Amino acid sequence: MATRAAGAVVPDHVPPSLVRDFSYFRGPEMEPTPCGHPQAALSFVHREGPAIFYAPNNTYDGRGTWVFTKAEDQRAVLNNTEVFSSNRGIFKAALGEDLPMVPLEVDPPDHMKFRALLNPLLSPRRVDAMEAGARERAVRLIEGFKAKGTCEVMNDFAFPFAVGVFLQFLGVSDDRRDEFLGWANEQFHGTLEQRLNAMRTVVDFMKSLIALRRREPADDFVSFLLAAEVEGRPLTDKEILGVAVLLFEAGLDTVAAAVGFDLYHLATHPEDQQRLRGDKDLIKPAVEELFRAYSTIQMLRTAVCDFEYKGIPIRAGDLISCPTMIANRDPAEFPDPDRIDLARDNNRHTAFAYGPHRCLGSHLARRELIVGLEEFLARIPTFRLKAGSSPITYGGYVFGIENLDLAWD
Amino acid sequence: MKIKVHHGMCQGHARCYSLAPDIFQLDDSGYILPGDIAVPAGQETLAQRGARSCPERALEVAED
Numbered sequence: 001m002a003t004r005a006a007g008a009v010v011p012d013h014v015p016p017s018l019v020r021d022f023s024y025f026r027g028p029e030m031e032p033t034p035c036g037h038p039q040a041a042l043s044f045v046h047r048e049g050p051a052i053f054y055a056p057n058n059t060y061d062g063r064g065t066w067v068f069t070k071a072e073d074q075r076a077v078l079n080n081t082e083v084f085s086s087n088r089g090i091f092k093a094a095l096g097e098d099l100p101m102v103p104l105e106v107d108p109p110d111h112m113k114f115r116a117l118l119n120p121l122l123s124p125r126r127v128d129a130m131e132a133g134a135r136e137r138a139v140r141l142i143e144g145f146k147a148k149g150t151c152e153v154m155n156d157f158a159f160p161f162a163v164g165v166f167l168q169f170l171g172v173s174d175d176r177r178d179e180f181l182g183w184a185n186e187q188f189h190g191t192l193e194q195r196l197n198a199m200r201t202v203v204d205f206m207k208s209l210i211a212l213r214r215r216e217p218a219d220d221f222v223s224f225l226l227a228a229e230v231e232g233r234p235l236t237d238k239e240i241l242g243v244a245v246l247l248f249e250a251g252l253d254t255v256a257a258a259v260g261f262d263l264y265h266l267a268t269h270p271e272d273q274q275r276l277r278g279d280k281d282l283i284k285p286a287v288e289e290l291f292r293a294y295s296t297i298q299m300l301r302t303a304v305c306d307f308e309y310k311g312i313p314i315r316a317g318d319l320i321s322c323p324t325m326i327a328n329r330d331p332a333e334f335p336d337p338d339r340i341d342l343a344r345d346n347n348r349h350t351a352f353a354y355g356p357h358r359c360l361g362s363h364l365a366r367r368e369l370i371v372g373l374e375e376f377l378a379r380i381p382t383f384r385l386k387a388g389s390s391p392i393t394y395g396g397y398v399f400g401i402e403n404l405d406l407a408w409d
Numbered sequence: 410m411k412i413k414v415h416h417g418m419c420q421g422h423a424r425c426y427s428l429a430p431d432i433f434q435l436d437d438s439g440y441i442l443p444g445d446i447a448v449p450a451g452q453e454t455l456a457q458r459g460a461r462s463c464p465e466r467a468l469e470v471a472e473d
Contacts, residue, residue: 116438123439124423124430284428288462346461354464358420363439366427 008057008064013313022055022067024298024323030395032402038395039294039325043338045069046331052312058321060397061093065300065319066312071327071350076309077301077320078355081108084301084320086357091245094199101249102242108356113230115360118243121224124363130169131367137164138375146379150386153404157376158259159184159252165368166251170244171220172209180252188253188398206244210237247361253398254296255365259372260391260401261294262287265340266373267385267406272342277377286342287369292349293340295324296399299353324351325399383408410453411471412460416443418467425459425468432456433468441467 010019022045024030029041045053045067052073056064068074077084085107091099100106103114120126141160145151163180167173183205187198213222225240235243266273276282299322307314314320328349329337352359359365385391389405412432419441425433426441432452434442448456460468 119421119438123437124426124435125437125439285458288424288427345458348462348464348466350464352422355420358422363423363427 008062010054010056010064011315011318013315014054014064015313018050018053018312020053020055020067022053023058024321024395024397025058025060027395029393032392032394034390034392036393038393038399039329040338042323042326042395043329045326046329046337052310055321059300059319063319065321066314067321067323067326069323069326069330071330071333071348073310074299074322074327074350075354077322078299078353078357081111081356083303083305083307085304086111086299086301088300088302091199091203094196095203097203099203099238099245100242101246102239103360104246104250104357105242111356114239114243115356117228117230118360121221122361122364127363127367130165130364131371133168134161134165134368135371135375137161137168138372139379142375142379149409150405150407153263153406154256154260154401155403157372158256158263161259161372162252162255162368165255165364166247169221169251169364170209170247171218171222184248184252188400189402202248203241203245206241206248210240210244250359251361251365253400255368257296257398257400258291258294258365258369260404261296262290262369262373263376263383263406264391264393264401264404265290265294266377267383267404269340270382270384272340273377273382275342276373277382280374282342283373283377284370285344285347287366287373288347288349289340289342289344291351291366291369292328292334292344292347294399295328295349295351297351297353298323298325298397299357322353324349324353380406381408410448410456412446412448412456413469413471414441414443414445415467415469416441418465420465420467422464424462424464427459428462429455429459433459445471 029036029038051070052068055067058065068077087105091097103111138161141157145156159181163177183198183201186194209222213226217223225235228235276286301320303314303316303318305316331337352362383406386405386407391404392402394400421439423439426435436442457470460470
């Protein structure tokens with residue numbers, strides 16, 4: 001007989017001693033919190049243990065997950081793709097449409113053929129070539145609000161910047177930016193109904209874009225996918241759609257959230273802001289440290305068979321959560337993990353995940369953050385939180401920040 | 410100083426290239442090129458920092 005804890009079902013095979021009342025959605029500082037620090041708030045798991053526990057109600061739709069807190073254990077899960085599948089059928093669950101996001105929801109060995117196709121498009125060297133466009137975009141946005149002496153980072157900078165770079169990559173004209181911003185906002189921050197509508201809208205947009213490029217090829221991403229082959233055959237429409245939808249899902253909210261958290265940190269840690277202003281070479285390592293300290297995603301895997309890990313009984317169908325924000329504050333991995341040291345050495349963080357599914361867009365995301373911070377620091381004088389304002393932070397599936405009002409003299 | 414490259418362990422994080430693009434060379438897909446790297450004089454600290462940030466531990470710092 002399964003037992004209940006915190007209003008949710010605990011499966012029979014889970015030892016009661018490993019059940020913890022833990023949630024990315026409702027725990028301390030996980031719900032929208034003024035001036036919160038959701039990543040730091042989760043650090044307690046390293047002090048209280050156990051290293052692997054079961055949280056009965058830890059998903060958007062009320063399911064339980066195992067939570068792996070140690071970096072070493074997360075690496076073991078993320079490298080074992082035969083037991084821990086990445087295919088969760090996110091769009092099938094939401095829209096009833098069999099639309100795996102490619103390659104995230106495709107497990108090895110098939111995964112590798114899509115990665116081999118896509119890796120060169122988002123390689124560090126390719127990103128070098130995209131840098132000038134991203135920088136121009138950042139400069140234009142910053143110059144737009146500089147004279148006001150104030151800005152709201154998320155709407156004035158983070159989202160327009162991330163969405164603009166995404167549209168440029170997709171080969172879609174910038175005049176659709178506001179439309180995309182609206183979809184992104186509704187999908188990631190709206191009510192359930194808004195979320196589903198926005199997901200449907202994004203899928204329909206990508207479908208029409210694929211149909212258009214099939215009729216009128218151009219020098220752009222979708223045309224590349226239409227001409228590409230895996231194992232000697234063209235990609236199916238569903239596969240192309242899966243790639244395009246994944247780009248939207250993975251590349252917008254995450255980059256914007258990182259921009260927000262980083263500027264929030266620099267606004268509230270003037271000594272770090274001064275340090276970066278005085279040493280431009282420090283920006284690259286600093287961006288890595290800020291990725292570590294303000295990681296925003298968790299990897300979720302589904303066990304496809306029964307498996308015992310370090311004495312923990314995992315059953316087929318169990319969800320395993322590998323939160324980057326927890327692994328990246330693991331004291332076994334990082335000395336003094338809650339201290340943010342912009343020059344931290346040996347910074348083996350996993351903000352972009354680990355194993356075969358390592359974030360395909362990580363190189364572009366990293367460059368967006370570097371360029372964004374470089375230009376912000378170069379053009380905006382010493383900035384601080386605007387008097388009387390409270391940035392609202394939140395946990396959840398992707399950690400984020402709703403608003404960030406800054407001011408400068 | 411030399412960096413030993415354990416090529417088979419590279420998963421393409423490119424953390425090394427991000428910190429020191431002149432020292433760590435990548436292929437078109439973003440993976441480290443095989444072969445040990447002789448670090449130019451004066452760039453030891455940067456090379457060490459790049460090597461130590463590798464999540465896969467694919468880069469090993471070795472003195473000559």
